[in-house]
Amino acid sequence: xxxxxFEAGKLPYNAVQVSLKKKGTLxxxxxxMKPPVIGTTATASAQAExxxxxxxxxxxxxxxxxxxxxxxxxxxxxxxxxxxxxxLASADIDVLSFTDALxxxxxxxxxxxxxxxxxxxxxxxxxxxxxxxPGLDRTSKLALQTMAAGATNMVKIPLSHxxxxxxxxxxxxxxxxxxxxxxASAMSMVTAAAALANGTNQVQVNLGxxxxxxTSTTLSIA
Numbered sequence: 001x002x003x004x005x006f007e008a009g010k011l012p013y014n015a016v017q018v019s020l021k022k023k024g025t026l027x028x029x030x031x032x033m034k035p036p037v038i039g040t041t042a043t044a045s046a047q048a049e050x051x052x053x054x055x056x057x058x059x060x061x062x063x064x065x066x067x068x069x070x071x072x073x074x075x076x077x078x079x080x081x082x083x084x085x086x087x088l089a090s091a092d093i094d095v096l097s098f099t100d101a102l103x104x105x106x107x108x109x110x111x112x113x114x115x116x117x118x119x120x121x122x123x124x125x126x127x128x129x130x131x132x133x134p135g136l137d138r139t140s141k142l143a144l145q146t147m148a149a150g151a152t153n154m155v156k157i158p159l160s161h162x163x164x165x166x167x168x169x170x171x172x173x174x175x176x177x178x179x180x181x182x183x184a185s186a187m188s189m190v191t192a193a194a195a196l197a198n199g200t201n202q203v204q205v206n207l208g209x210x211x212x213x214x215t216s217t218t219l220s221i222a
Contacts, residue, residue, distance in 0.1 A: 114169030
């Protein structure tokens with residue numbers, strides 16, 4: 001039962017428990033016993049309806065390594081700084097606002113969020129839509145625009161492989177429910193999109209001397 005699993009103060013914060021106690025009224029035998037205390041407890045929980053989860057450790061590497069790795073996946077040369085990647089790693093993208101922007105980028109009108117996610121897009125289109133999300137900081141915006149402009153990998157990936165909005169997907173684009181926020185790291189999203197676009201292809205990346213202590217390094221990504 002939900003009530004038996006409830007633990008106050010434990011993550012994730014997705015449930016609330018309310019207890020009510022009240023002294024009862026005795027209509028008979030009031031002289032022989034005290035009024036009983038009547039109590040009830042109710043527990044309600046919320047199930048997440050939208051999810052985005054992908055891990056990326058690229059941001060912990062130096063700029064030259066990340067440029068080489070992402071450049072290999074995107075099929076282009078990238079020259080972004082550590083500051084750019086730090087901004088992307090710290091920036092949160094509102095997934096619903098991103099899907100709104102992506103619908104515009106793909107020229108989809110009168111559709112639901114699920115319709116958008118049933119479509120396909122290139123990494124360049126995805127990066128462009130991410131850059132158009134309201135509230136994104138200038139450094140992240142420019143970095144995403146740079147990636148979008150240089151991306152030559154024209155493979156279109158199924159957007160449903162990147163994002164799952166659950167039942168929220170049935171809503172029309174632009175009809176974001178008040179109070180619902182689904183955020184994801186900008187760095188994680190663009191890295192995941194680039195990896196999906198690469199598919200099962202193998203990418204040979206020459207890291208040169210970008211890793212301290214090594215004169216040359218070659219990395220194969222498959």
